[in-house]
Amino acid sequence: MKKLLLFGLSFLSIAVSAQTTSKAVVSKKADALEKQIIAWRRDFHEHPELGNREVRTAGIIAAYLKSLGIEVQTGVATTGVVGILKGGKPGPVVALRADIDALPVTERVDIPFASKVKTQYNGQEVGVMHACGHDSHISILMGVANILSSMKADLRGTVKFIFQPAEEGVPLGEKGGAEEMVKQGVLENPKVDAIFGLHINSQTPVGKIVYRPGGTMAGVSDLQIIVKGRSAHGAYPWSSIDPVVVSAQIISSLQSVVSRNVNVTENPAVVTIGVIQGGTRFNIIPETVKMQGTLRYFTADDEKLVIGNVKRIATKTAEAYGATAEVLAPYSNHYPVTFNDVALTEKMLPTLQATAGRENVLLRPPVTGAEDFSFYQQKVPGIFFFLGGMPKDGNPITAPSHHTPDFYLDESGFTLGVKALCNLTLDYMAMGKGK
Known part of the structure; x- marks a missing residue:
């Protein structure tokens, strides 16, 4: 028994030593690639493309993966690229994802590679x-592909590099994003056992990684409400059923969904109306008012509760005024909760801590933003974490946020993302499928 115990401890020591060595190799390779990663990022930044239009971007990615000897699939979910790297040893299949689309935003940042598109x-x-x-996500994952392909002979499994279009959504009438990639079989042939993804954050200092087990980003449904009343001259409102007044009452009443229906001590939720359109002239009461908004939640039960109460309040409020309300939720898009598999997160947390330093890996509150990485996590266990992109002397409160013309990243944090994704892959493979 003593000999068996000593053998087991010896084997564990060898395994730990091997993982430590692989991290040192990854760190050295990532540091050597830093200038190339930044150069890629600057090129993609200067030539951005919207969702389902990422033709140039996809072409560069595919050509580079092929140059590394990685099997490449193109045209997945319109413009997606998938690379498959088969290691020299048997083991699990790990997927790594980067989103590749830009936003309809006009840049204001004064940098040499600013977008003029x-x-x-x-x-x-x-x-x-x-x-x-x-x-930055594209460039980081290209760096990961470089490093892991150079370790192919010792790789204990297969890596799928998923470069996904249209995370930010597509124009009305089109399909795209993670949901479409899943439908087209990106998690099959070979079947993925676990998936990892990251998101740079402009309000988190470089060198930091933040994570959360369970619900980390909100599920989201967009919302459309069409209120129909009866038009009249603005001087004779008693002849109308005024949809503007009805809409105002609906908007006010919807605030009670979160404050009075959701148990906010367990999970946050959001009900926001961002668009209200109605009328053509100051003295005409219109027949119709259209509203659009967004709903956010962190559990399937809260999704049903929020949507159900929004529909009930809108339709019944309109009915009380003699009007009607048609409620569509979801209207044009729906993302599930981005849910980090709890057991997988616990298992892989030491990897993140060993990569960034325990003091630099921070537990964060849930985020009411949404991510379509959630569609992958519905099918296989996954972890989605955040990578610091704010200068160390920056202020999270005043740092320009995402989706704004002044959005800015400190490029010195990119290599940490490369190291984290490489080490998550190698450590997961070392643990073996199902362990």
């Missing part, structure tokens, strides 16, 4: 900008 989006001319950091 303009295009048409939903019938309007818009600027195009990587205002959420997807350019």
Whole structure:
């Protein structure tokens, strides 16, 4: 028994030593790639493309993966690229994901590689900008592909590199994003056992990684409410059923969904109306008012509760005034909760801590933003974490946020993302499938 125990301890020591060695190798390779990663990022930043339009971006990714000897699939979910790297030893299949699309935002940042691109989006001319950091995600994952392909002979399993289009959504009438990639079989052939993804954050200092087990980003449904009344001259409101007044009452009443229906001590929720449209002239009461908004929640039960109460309040309030309300939720998009598998997060947390330093890996509160990485997590266990992209002397309160013209990233934090994704992959493989 003593000999068996000593053998087991010896084997564990060898395994730990091997993992420590692999992290040192990864760190050295990532540091050597830093200038290339930044150069890639700057090129993608200067040439951004909207969802389902990432033709140039996808072409660069595919060509680079092929140059590394990685099997490449293109045209997945319109413009997605998938690389498959088969290791020299048997083991699990790990997927790594980067989103590749930009946003309809006109850049204001004074940098040499600022975007000057303009295009048409939903019938309007818009600027195009990587205002959420997807350019850094692409470059980080290309760096990971470089490092892991150089370790192919010793790789204990297979890696799928998923470069996904249209995370920010697509124009009305189109399909795209993670949901479409899953439908087209990106998690099959070979079947993925676990998936890892990251998101740069402009309000988290470089060198930091933040994470949360369970619900980490909100599920989201967009919302449309069409209120129909009876039109009349503005001087004779008693002849109308005024949909503007009805809509005002609906908006006010919807605030009670979170404050009076959701148990906010367990999970947060959001009900926001962002658009209200009605009328053509100051002295005409319109027949119809249209509202659009967003709903956020962190559990399937709260999703049902929030949507159910929004529909009930809108329709019954309209009925009380003699009007009608048609409620569509979801209207055009729906993302599930981004849910980090609790057991997998617990198992892989030491890897993140060993990579960034225990003091630099921080537990964060849930985020009411949404991510379509959640569609992958519905099918396989996954972890989605955040990577610091704010200068160390920056202020999280005043640092420009994502999706704004002034969005800015400190590029010195990119290599930590490369190291984290590489080490998560190698350590998961070392643990073995199902362990």
